[in-house]
Amino acid sequence: MSLHPPILAPSILAGNHSNLAESIEIVADAGLRWVHLDIMDGHFVPNLSFGPQMVAALREVSDLFFDVHLMLDEPHRYVDDFARAGANLISIHIEPHYPIAETLEKIRALGCQNGIVLNPGTPADTILPHLAEVDLVLVMTVQPGFGGQSFRHDALDKIGQIDRWRRERSLKFRLEADGGVDAQTAPLCKEKGCDTLVAGTAFFKAEDRLKFAAKIEEAPND
Numbered sequence: 001m002s003l004h005p006p007i008l009a010p011s012i013l014a015g016n017h018s019n020l021a022e023s024i025e026i027v028a029d030a031g032l033r034w035v036h037l038d039i040m041d042g043h044f045v046p047n048l049s050f051g052p053q054m055v056a057a058l059r060e061v062s063d064l065f066f067d068v069h070l071m072l073d074e075p076h077r078y079v080d081d082f083a084r085a086g087a088n089l090i091s092i093h094i095e096p097h098y099p100i101a102e103t104l105e106k107i108r109a110l111g112c113q114n115g116i117v118l119n120p121g122t123p124a125d126t127i128l129p130h131l132a133e134v135d136l137v138l139v140m141t142v143q144p145g146f147g148g149q150s151f152r153h154d155a156l157d158k159i160g161q162i163d164r165w166r167r168e169r170s171l172k173f174r175l176e177a178d179g180g181v182d183a184q185t186a187p188l189c190k191e192k193g194c195d196t197l198v199a200g201t202a203f204f205k206a207e208d209r210l211k212f213a214a215k216i217e218e219a220p221n222d
Contacts, residue, residue, distance in 0.1 A: 003166065004195040005176055008216040009034035009067045012058075012198030013049060020054070024062045026204070030213045035066045036178070036198045039082070040146075041072045045145035052078070052085040059086030059185060067091070067198075069117065069178070071144050077105040082200030083110035091138050094126050104133050115176070124158045128165070134173050136196065137162055142179030142188070149163070150182025156192050157169060163193025186216050 005056060013037055015023025038057075041050040055068065070085040072078060075092040076099060081187045082090055090107045094100065094116055107114040115136035116127050120143055127137060139159050142149035155177070163175055170211040174196045182202035197216055206212040 003172065003193075004196075006190060006217045006219060007034050007110055007174075007196045008032055008213050009036040009176070009196060009198050010064075010203040011036040011038060011198050012222045013038045014204045016056050016162075017188045020058060021061045022202070024058055024064065026209065028062065028064060030203075030209045032064070032213055032217075034067050034196075035062070036067045036069060036114035036200075037069060039072065039078075040145065044093065045071045047145045052081040053081060056085060061093050067176075068069030069115075074098055076106070079103060079107050079110065079112075083107070083112050088214075089113040089115055089136060091117050091136060093119070094130075095119060095122060095216075101130065101133065104130060115173075118158075120152050120194070122157055124161045127162075131162075131165060131169065131171055131173065136174040137166075138176040138198075139194075140179050141177050141181065141185075144179070149180055151185040151190055152175065153188075159189060159192040159194055166193070176207070181216075183190075183212065183215055209217055 021030045038049045065088045067089050068082050069091045073096050090112050097188035104114045116134050116220045117138040118128050119140050141152050141155040175194050176196035177194045178198035181197050181199040186197050
């Protein structure tokens with residue numbers, strides 16, 4: 001059972017790249033509050049997406065909560081830019097070598113919520129030193145870099161472990177899953193404690209986005 005009401009954060013990466021403002025509008029029209037923005041540098045992950053200028057442009061046309069996920073080798077160099085661009089929450093990965101604790105603290109100082117992210121092959125205990133300092137933990141349920149991948153069921157145990165630590169330590173961070181989340185896998189994540197779910201392809205290609213969003217955001221005991 002989740003500690004927080006479930007939130008669906010559609011990934012704009014799966015939207016129409018020729019008109020991302022329209023994709024943002026689709027998210028809002030579905031009655032959703034969050035949108036997930038994947039920032040890729042072509043180094044930490046083998047793909048490129050967009051930078052702070054695009055985030056700033058989208059902020060001009062939207063008041064949605066911007067859940068910004070930095071898939072960068074050196075995220076500490078860019079958190080200022082994304083905070084100024086209008087991010088509400090900035091998540092950074094545990095895997096690269098950089099000053100993680102200081103970067104998390106800086107994100108908070110910039111007026112944003114912060115998050116820590118771990119890839120499918122990264123052990124859960126690598127984020128233990130940071131759990132008390134974050135607003136969100138993001139568990140990747142695919143290898144990051146490309147949309148449309150299949151959900152990795154081996155990530156469910158990791159989600160469950162992080163939720164247990166959260167409860168044992170009376171922490172309040174949100175627990176997010178990203179990758180291959182759809183109508184079948186979202187309930188599995190919620191059963192393990194996830195309260196925030198990123199869906200890209202499944203949301204934007206849904207025949208009825210309103211129905212899809214309502215299903216994902218329903219409480220586990222509804």
